[in-house]
Amino acid sequence: MVVSQKKHTKKKKELAQSEEKITELAKIAWAKTLKEFYYPPLNEPNFVFDYTQKEGFYIDPDHKWQITMNLANTPLFRDDNEYIDYFHSISLHEVSHYQIIPYDGIINAKLLKAAMKRVNQNFAPIVVNVFGDLVIDFKLFKKYPDLMLWEAKKTYEFIMSSNKNQLSRFTKFLFRAYEKMWDVEISPDNSLNEMDTLVNKVINVILKDFEDETKWEEKVSKVAYHLRGLINDTFTLIGPGVRCDKGKTKRKAPGKGGSIEFPEDILELMDNPLENKNSDKLKRDNEDELRQKAEEFAKETPYSEFGAPAGQAGILIDGNPLATWYRGLAKNLIEIRIFEEKLGGGQVPICPEVWKIGDPIEELDVVQSLLNSPVIIPNITTRKWVFKEGPGHLEEKQIPDLLIVLDSSGSMGWNYTANTNKGRGEYHTALVASFAALHFAVTKGVKFSVINFSNRADICQWTNDYQKAEGTLLRYQGGGTVLPTKALIAQCDKAEKKVLIFIITDFGIYNWGGAKKNMNNLANNGHNIVGFFIGASTIPKNRFKDMLDKVTFYPIKNIKDLINLVIEEVKKYYL
Structure with a gap:
């Protein structure tokens, strides 16, 4: 019994040392990532080892203002540099969500609104996350082709070994999309090829006019149209207390009430597909900024399409969405400053007129008189200036x-x-x-x-x-x-x-x-x-x-x- 306890204590100590080492390597990779993004305003993640969760990154309600990076499901590597490369790759992807797409709350809301034209509001974040992941990783592959391909292969091998060489159709779709977009092989066989028809439709939408970000909303709507069948087959809305089938997990639905069940291997590839990520969710004391973004979003959005995307994107913080919507429609229609004109404080010369005997002598303008005639004759050639009250000035008036x-x-x-x-x-x-x-x-x-x-x-x-x-x-x-x-x-x-x-x-x-x-x-x-x-x-x-x-x-x-x-x-x- 004593020997068993000693072995357990030794293993626990070794595990703690291993976790500490991996955490240090993850911090090195994170710092390297921030440097390459020119140090965006993101806090260092809260590094954890949560073996009950499959996600690598998420926002923990207990650490709302920073990203949580879960290192529990990291693949095993031979040396430290491989760990750093792996963490560097996934950190590049994660930071890109906050710096490229969706970036902030209003872009997130617009993309969700576009997705909701084709799928219900609970499934809209899935479409936005898939679109964002593929856009981000295509950009990253062009810059870091060797790193991105190496990490994709390692992730594929890890997921296959964790799931007894069985992948959900949704995960197959994602890996095959990477193969097609990057023109590479990730799977050693042709097991992903069954998704080719759907993959071709989606990547054709994404790659056309790829650099034109103004077309993101239109593209998201088209991607949602193509993916709606696969999404409906993969994700299921369930009530509270329902137990998941084997190999599946559930996460809280982004809409009101309930949870959504889906294959567990999706978490290992793209983290929580129902989570809406944008930089506004990581900022403190930004209520005024969020209100402004909600009002801006309202200006171009019918009320029937306003509440769900604005709420999921985190920009709808006031209790009454209808009031926020009307506030947005009315915004900047009136911009007024209040003034009252006051009389001027001095005399301004207007024009010369005849100076007559009896007028004050100080009013006689000798220069004007000589300019009129070299001979000064009172009442005829003598001149004086006519004055009037100077212009008034505007003074701010009290508002009624x-x-x-x-x-x-x-x-x-x-x-x-x-x-x-x-x-x-x-x-x-x-x-x-x-x-x-x-x-x-x-x-x-x-x-x-x-x-x-x-x-x-x-x-x-x-x-x-x-x-x-x-x-x-x-x-x-x-x-x-x-x-x-x-x-x-x-x-x-x-x-x-x-x-x-x-x-x-x-x-x-x-x-x-x-x-x-x-x-x-x-x-x-x-x-x-x-x-x-x-x-x-x-x-x-x-x-x-x-x-x-x-x-x-x-x-x-x-x-x-x-x-x-x-x-x-x-x-x-x-x-």
């Missing part, structure tokens, strides 16, 4: 509080999942305008309030928290149209300074007659009121004749004109 009064009645249709602005309805356009005005106020540090009205007034009190205001704007009611004048007056009374009021409606308001007096009173108290009436070709002047000199009304014959009109009014009042 912003009150958005938004009609969400049933006549203001809303279908944000439609693919066209017309199909999204009047309320969609009004929301984009409201979000644009709201976020201009945010950038200027102004307070804002929202009244969303239909049968009732849904009020966001004065705040600097734009997410509260966004939530109120997005609560569509779909009832009748009653302007809540009491709530409007109450919000103006609560404001700390004069208010700019936007009323956005479709002119179907039931109680305009009773609202006129209250609106006149608000205008007389120094508040600026602008009404935008959707669907009206003219404003009935007789009906509003006692208001038109104090309140600005705009008929909106074409719903598309609303956004520009709102922007012009913001500029008008704020400039």
Whole structure:
């Protein structure tokens, strides 16, 4: 018993020494890799020996801001240089994901969106990872052909020996793709040739206009189309608690709930095919940058295609994807500086005129008089300058509080999942305008309030928290149209300074007659009121004749004109 314990202790010590040695070699290879990439902003990996995992690289939730490099499944080599070469090769590949493709969160989201046109959202990362792996390794092979081929052969031999010379069709596809793209032999026999038809279709897409990165999204969509059959046959969505078949493993699905089962040998070749890798996931304190990227992605993406890719790419960090989407659509529609012109502080000469007896003698300009005539004759040839007040200067003006009064009645249709602005309805356009005005106020540090009205007034009190205001704007009611004048007056009374009021409606308001007096009173108290009436070709002047000199009304014959009109009014009042 004692002898057995000693042997166990000795083996454990030898294993620890071996792991320590391998770790040092991996660090040498990693440093060499960073040097060749000109030292990108990547931390040294967290080196581990996790014999329960097949992946070589992954992001561990316990070490979120750095890559974890698992050395447990490293093939055995004869000397240290082979270990360094092996780690160098796989490190080159790993770093390329963060420096070449997908690089950052927005590129990752765009590629996922392209893949989702052909496969479901849970399988989209598989397509993006396959595409990224093949692009990266083709680039690396052109630069390091001997190293890449040697590592591919060693990996092939290792996977074959670990899996009793049996490979899944997906792994066969990947190895055969490398053989075709590199024009080399990795397998000593023709066992990979069964994948030729599919491989040829995929690599033809990838290699055409290879250096043109603007075609990545189009290519990913085509690759997804070709791979969808193989992916559906290889990967299976399973529920919680389901045990995997022999030779298979499972990883958390990138969508909501469940896991995905697939052959274990895939992990040994490409790590977790469901993991989305990009440099934004390794940065600390970058919430503002992620929000900006999510908003940029929203500008060119229908809402039905927005949430899943943005979420998987890690750029959707706010709780409400719909608010983020509208924020993106409205972004940069308004860019305003607030000035007030002040009178100048001095006199500027404009032109000469006759100096007459009785004018102050100091106003007589002798030079101008002599230039006019060599003989000075008072009242005739004498001259003086006419002056006027010098030009004024612009002084930054205090921004008024912003009150958005938004009609969400049933006549203001809303279908944000439609693919066209017309199909999204009047309320969609009004929301984009409201979000644009709201976020201009945010950038200027102004307070804002929202009244969303239909049968009732849904009020966001004065705040600097734009997410509260966004939530109120997005609560569509779909009832009748009653302007809540009491709530409007109450919000103006609560404001700390004069208010700019936007009323956005479709002119179907039931109680305009009773609202006129209250609106006149608000205008007389120094508040600026602008009404935008959707669907009206003219404003009935007789009906509003006692208001038109104090309140600005705009008929909106074409719903598309609303956004520009709102922007012009913001500029008008704020400039």
